[in-house]
Amino acid sequence: MSTLAWSPFWTLFKREIHRTLRVIYETIAAPLVSSLLYFLIFGVSLGKQIQNVDGVTYFAFLIPGLVTMGALKSAFDNSSGLIVVAKFCNELEDYRIVPISAIQMSWASGLASTVRAFIVGGITFFVGFLFYYYTEGVWLIPEHPFLFLFFLFMGSLAFAHLGLGLSMIATNYEQVSAINTFILLPLIYLGGIFFSLDQLPPFWRNVSELNPFLYIVSGVRYGLLGIGDGPLMLSFVITFVAWALSYLFSIYSLKTGSYRQWG
Amino acid sequence: MKLPLKIQNLKKNYGDLWAVNDVSFEIQPGEVVGLLGPNGAGKTSLISTIVTVEAPTSGTVEVFGHDVQKNARAAKVMTGCVPQEAVHHPYFTIEELLYFQAGYYGVASDHDHIHYLLDRLALLPQRHKKLKQLSGGMKRRFLIAKALVHKPKLLLLDEPTAGVDVELRTSLWDFVQTLRDSGVSVLLTTHYLEEAEALCDRVLVINKGKIKLTGEPQEIIKKLTEREVVMTLKEPLPHLTHPYLVEQSGHKMVFRFSASRSIGELISELPLEMHGIQDLIIREGKLEHALQHVLEDGE
Numbered sequence: 421m422s423t424l425a426w427s428p429f430w431t432l433f434k435r436e437i438h439r440t441l442r443v444i445y446e447t448i449a450a451p452l453v454s455s456l457l458y459f460l461i462f463g464v465s466l467g468k469q470i471q472n473v474d475g476v477t478y479f480a481f482l483i484p485g486l487v488t489m490g491a492l493k494s495a496f497d498n499s500s501g502l503i504v505v506a507k508f509c510n511e512l513e514d515y516r517i518v519p520i521s522a523i524q525m526s527w528a529s530g531l532a533s534t535v536r537a538f539i540v541g542g543i544t545f546f547v548g549f550l551f552y553y554y555t556e557g558v559w560l561i562p563e564h565p566f567l568f569l570f571f572l573f574m575g576s577l578a579f580a581h582l583g584l585g586l587s588m589i590a591t592n593y594e595q596v597s598a599i600n601t602f603i604l605l606p607l608i609y610l611g612g613i614f615f616s617l618d619q620l621p622p623f624w625r626n627v628s629e630l631n632p633f634l635y636i637v638s639g640v641r642y643g644l645l646g647i648g649d650g651p652l653m654l655s656f657v658i659t660f661v662a663w664a665l666s667y668l669f670s671i672y673s674l675k676t677g678s679y680r681q682w683g
Numbered sequence: 684m685k686l687p688l689k690i691q692n693l694k695k696n697y698g699d700l701w702a703v704n705d706v707s708f709e710i711q712p713g714e715v716v717g718l719l720g721p722n723g724a725g726k727t728s729l730i731s732t733i734v735t736v737e738a739p740t741s742g743t744v745e746v747f748g749h750d751v752q753k754n755a756r757a758a759k760v761m762t763g764c765v766p767q768e769a770v771h772h773p774y775f776t777i778e779e780l781l782y783f784q785a786g787y788y789g790v791a792s793d794h795d796h797i798h799y800l801l802d803r804l805a806l807l808p809q810r811h812k813k814l815k816q817l818s819g820g821m822k823r824r825f826l827i828a829k830a831l832v833h834k835p836k837l838l839l840l841d842e843p844t845a846g847v848d849v850e851l852r853t854s855l856w857d858f859v860q861t862l863r864d865s866g867v868s869v870l871l872t873t874h875y876l877e878e879a880e881a882l883c884d885r886v887l888v889i890n891k892g893k894i895k896l897t898g899e900p901q902e903i904i905k906k907l908t909e910r911e912v913v914m915t916l917k918e919p920l921p922h923l924t925h926p927y928l929v930e931q932s933g934h935k936m937v938f939r940f941s942a943s944r945s946i947g948e949l950i951s952e953l954p955l956e957m958h959g960i961q962d963l964i965i966r967e968g969k970l971e972h973a974l975q976h977v978l979e980d981g982e
Contacts, residue, residue, distance in 0.1 A: 427786055427787065427788070427789035427791070428786070428787045428788075428789075430786065431783055431786030431787050431791065432787075434783075434786070435775075435783050435786075438774070438775070438779075439774050442774045442775075443774075505773070509770050509771050509772065509773070510768065510770050511770045511772065513736045513766065514770065516734065516735050516736045517734045517735075517736065517759065517762075517764050518759065518784070518787035518788065519755070519756040519759040519760055519787060519788065520787055521756070679736055680736075
């Protein structure tokens with residue numbers, strides 16, 4: 421019975437890792453190209469005309485934001501993709517037939533998506549790392565490597581669970597697409613990737629302070645550069661609460677959502 | 684003794700539609716039970732409730748004594764399910780899919796059994812192909828292999844031979860017989876009445892979510908169909924009046940009567956001796972006719 425208790429979790433985790441490797445072009449090439457373009461346009465080209473932010477160059481400021489964006493978006497897409505593909509193929513019913521629990525599904529999918537998020541985040545960091553040396557002439561060494569990895573891990577896991585939960589309760593693909601366009605993208609782009617809170621007018625600053633993504637980016641930025649928006653403890657608390665709520669939401673969705681094929 | 688399947692007062696509705704309406708039945712160990720009924724009768728809804736794809740509105744389903752809602756994991760380990768349609772997995776080969784399926788049940792290391800299933804269901808040469816590259820019959824065989832990968836003791840087959848050729852159908856029947864001989868209990872839904880007659884120890888006729896009739900196929904045929912007897916006589920008889928006589932011309936007489944009555948009884952009621960009969964053709968009723976009878980009565 422103990423083998424059975426862990427086996428469904430490991431099986432789905434391995435299956436999801438295999439799935440990521442089967443779409444290796446999507447996993448590696450796409451973030452490589454997009455991070456190259458972001459760094460070229462915002463870092464090397466426009467970045468020279470922007471003054472230092474919180475005591476670091478704009479290019480350095482940009483790197484943790486783009487790493488976080490790539491990783492978290494990838495985590496969301498991966499776990500969401502598991503459900504979307506399964507709902508299109510009518511595979512989701514299989515997960516009801518086999519002895520896998522909602523908790524096991526959420527963790528297996530969440531952790532596998534986090535592995536993919538770390539591949540994408542790692543590639544983005546590597547590209548930024550090389551560009552930084554090219555433009556600044558020194559290597560970018562993380563100030564607090566553990567914090568850098570911790571915030572990236574917790575943020576990725578939170579977005580993976582969120583992607584799983586939202587796709588489970590969506591009744592068609594258009595809803596998933598709308599969530600991506602109208603909720604996820606504004607959260608990410610207004611989450612302090614390209615700017616510091618201090619650079620915003622008071623109204624938009626207050627609005628941005630409600631965005632949990634901002635605190636995840638701030639935590640990652642603190643880990644890499646030693647600077648962030650607001651106290652580190654606040655980033656800790658909000659990142660943890662964001663993960664906990666996403667996790668509970670994914671369990672709720674897996675228990676109450678429809679496993680039927682999308683028509 | 685814990686029964687492979689015990690369903691009590693099961694109800695499942697979708698809004699105003701009662702797909703399953705107060706259904707109760709049991710399956711004994713090693714028994715093959717056929718669930719017969721027209722499209723939309725509630726067969727697939729019933730299967731979906733057993734495998735927890737759908738939650739029941741009320742009532743209970745127990746697999747080997749485990750309530751499928753309260754103790755789902757224990758019930759799922761004992762159950763294999765062959766759905767109506769194959770799922771197209773875009774990323775994996777059928778062998779990989781079987782290993783993943785085995786992994787969910789904690790038996791992925793049982794390579795011999797996975798190899799046996801691939802071989803027994805003639806899928807070994809196709810094991811490195813993806814599902815979309817297989818023919819309809821191969822997909823069906825894959826679904827059966829997938830359902831049996833963890834050696835379940837209760838197998839649910841939802842239209843297992845729909846759309847497959849006669850040769851494959853026969854080989855799948857043989858396979859079901861082998862499973863039954865090894866102690867597996869089977870619940871199968873089918874449109875092919877010939878299949879139900881050939882395979883099932885018992886059939887349940889379902890329509891509009893309700894069980895209309897249950898019994899052994901031969902019993903049902905006997906009870907609800909008519910037997911046709913064509914008698915050729917050595918010498919023609921004068922015009923007869925008999926309640927079962929439907930045709931009389933020259934040497935030939937055709938009788939039609941309930942299969943529950945014997946031919947001996949009929950002959951004893953006729954003014955002739957046995958040696959006066961030159962030939963006797965008996966056409967037994969079909970389960971199809973019995974089913975029609977039940978469904979028409981239920982309208």
